[in-house]
Amino acid sequence: MKNLYIMGSAGSGKTAMAVGLALKFKQEGLKVAYFKPVSQGYEDATLMKELLNMSAPLEVISPTTASPFYLSRGNRSAEILATIKNAYEEVSRGVDIVIIDSAIFPHIMGTLGLDAPSLALELKAQALYLINIKNDYSLDQSIFFNQYIQNKGVPLLGNIFTHVPRPIQAKIEGVYKPLLDEMGFRTLGIIPRVRELSNPSVAQVYELLGGELLTGEANLDLLVEDIMVGAMTIESALGHMRRANNKMFITGGDRADMALAALETSTSCIILTGGLYPDVKVISRAVEKGVPVILVHFDTYHAIERLSELSGRITASHKESIQKALENVERYCDWQSIISSLA
């Protein structure tokens, strides 16, 4: 039995990669299981359990959680490790490959020696590190992690660039990939940005921000591709609004003019801040346009701060994104090498 540990930072597309690889392995006739030793909830476990028809219960697929205050519970290192190992035994029984998904960052629970590379060593897994590239610093960070993984003694299969914006593609091919090659790190894939996988839905925004949904219950699956704050004069705002497609538009509840202008341009949802209920006309227009309007009781700055945690997420019901995840693996990744390296 083989273990593949997928690591990467928040928003690097670990779950999408797990979905794509799992489905591909299955197509190749392999028995696949999914394991997420450290999580913050059961969303990913729920998704994979359904996708892979796993019999193990959720609390076994995803046995431990790490909140940002987990250390307050004291050092339970040995206990947690034992739980993880027991769960792993159960999940891996009778399968060919276990795909192990790391916590939102590879360093989570490093204080207890339970960071992703340490767990990979314990579970005898090989690592695949995903790179979400923004600029040269992102590459520095990836090499830092690559080297850490190797120094821990975990075999590193290589790297995959995920959510790659089109303008960077050329630079990856021409600059980043050769540099990684030189250092002995294999590039196993360059996956272009796909909106279904990289953009969050309005439902996720609503879940994250809370507040009141004033209208648009039926359209919570709209995707958010851009974020814009409306605090300028209406005449200058329109130019900006027209440039941002499928945007989440954030403005004060008392800015009826702003909200109405946003509704005339491409908008996925409107966030009204400050707990100010909008004019009924705004709601009427939003109902007509089918755009969700969410009222939150904190200010715009606070809303933006919370939204920084936002990234795209796959759910089992979203067939399109699952299909995209598989397609990405098939078209842009050297999955054959991944399988043969594991063997």
Next chain:
Amino acid sequence: MADLTPLFHPNSVAIVGASNKPDKIGNVIVRNVIDCGFSGKIYPINPKEPKIAGLPCYPSLVEVPDKIDLAIITVPAKACLDVMEDCGKTNIKHVIVITAGFKEVGPEGLELEKKLLFICKKYGIRMVGPNCVGIMDTHTPLNATFAVGFPLQGDIAFISQSGAMLVSIMDWSKTIGLGFSRVFSLGNKADLNEADFINAIADDPLSKVILCYIEDVHNGKHFLEVVSKAARKKPVIILKSGTSQAGAQAASSHTGALAGSDLAYETAFTQAGIVRARTMTELFDLATCFSYQPLPKGDRVAIVTNAGGPGIVASDTIENTGLSMARFEKETLDALRAYLPTEANIYNPVDVIGDAKADRYSFALEAVLKDPYVDSVVVMVCPTAVTDPEAIAEEVIRLHQKYPEKPILTSYIGGVSLAKGAQRLSQAKIPVFTFPEPAIQAIAGMVNYTRRIDSGAEGEAIRFDDVDRNKVKAIFYDVIRDRRSVLLGSEAAAVAEAYKISAAPVRLATSPDEAVNLSLEMGYPVVLKVASPKIMHKTDVGGVKIGLNNEQEVRDAFIEIMENVQRYLPNVIPYGIEISKMMPKGTELIVGMTRDMQFGPLIAFGLGGIYVNLLKDVSFRLARGITHGEIAAMIAETKAATLLRGYRGDKPADMLSIIDMVARAAQLILDFEEISEMDINPVFAYPDGYSALDIKITIEI
């Protein structure tokens, strides 16, 4: 367009929701219809009453034995749908819905309004309102409103989006003796809107002036078509509120409509020949003057005054409002010199001096009225010991009857001692103001209207057959597939090229090596600019390097730009760097376009470069139907035109090629509705031709 005659001249009226209780709107309307002297049949409808205001009452419209031309509905919002169904079944084609509680109260109200409109469409019913005060016609007469009282008969038609303003104005108008022909309250404009009413009044012989108060326009394109035609038949004066930032905010939350920009309204109104009033006072000053006096043939104003100071103030105002002081012919001056005292001023402003009585005013006024170089006259009176304001008023009235083709306006500067004279003038339909400025502004409004109507619509609308639409379509297709709204500079340059707008070639480089190769191909010196749809002002983020002369400079510039952008906008990933040939300096111009929510594409021309926003030397036109003549006029309005003609010994620029460029840009945005904004800045104008250096195009996906 539908014939709305039965709205104003119905033979029979039904009031649904009529009531016997004096405090109910349903009772006020019945009484208003009766009290105004309506001569047709009146049918109150109420299932609980046998009689209302002495008239037999019917339980429903269906029970009325005769044909009904007009139904007025005042029942609660939820009951309106059934009543409207009844209107349809009984073949009533015109309905006024007074009831509130529709679109203006929120989504449920909107739903109800849509249903109401659906029933109207089903039966071919034309509806006024809902949420309105109603309509009036003083000639029929018909008062189908719940307003207090009925206005005097006159020739002003008034359309108001605000019911409250309408009611107040009707009340006020009687104090100054102002009369109306027809009055409309627009309400929510679910079916009939301002354009329908303007169209209906345009052909009404009893209305001389159309007056509007509006907060928004229902459909910009339709509105312009209708009003442009109407304005050629009679003056259309509009007060459009919500012009300021605060006002627009108030208007959008009041009407639920996003206001088009004030600039677009201004441009559209001017092009349609609408006289725009800025204040309520101005609206009614203009209405009075247009209604009472003939239109001046030109802009030359004569002043007859008995005091020097106010005469000078009036002269200043004449110049400041774009009018000119009339210069009298010799005969006039000779006559004035012979008759007036030596200390009088015979030149304009004519000062008949403080001891002037009615006879001297009469002589001077007749002299200037006879002068062929005078288009309008302002008579000013200050009270002195010998002044006889009533006798002067009689002379002004007499002379206006003798010379009815020249407008006379008066300014009676005073209070108690002039009141009777002023009142006499007002009764005789001579506009009388206390101070001269509003009189002169009213003349300016009349002159501008005449000018616009006379000059309008010469030349053919632009049309080019040598443009490559398919190429532009292909470029847009690629941009949309890339899920972008903003074209890269290289794409925008290709679009311009397809429309034969001569643009400096632009190529996209994704690496320093590519940049160097492209620079060699184009030839030094070159310009490097960051390529990113997210960056609106490239210079501000250090995204532009000009005058690069060799490989090393291009290489350094490439990396420097990338670093600058990363520093200012860490989340923006540029598509690369655009290389273009450095063009020789010319007169810097801007040609811009923005698509207004209401009126469609608006084209701008002016002085270009980075100081555009500071200098604001820009003129605007609506692109739709624009002619080469309009473009030339638009260019002539700017200071840039002076530069283009060759300022201080510079060679004049190639004006024809610039007009051609603006026309082609207009054609482009008219051909492609998906273009929401376009900015060509700068354009360098040369003595032979021009070059568009930087083009930005935003499209709607």
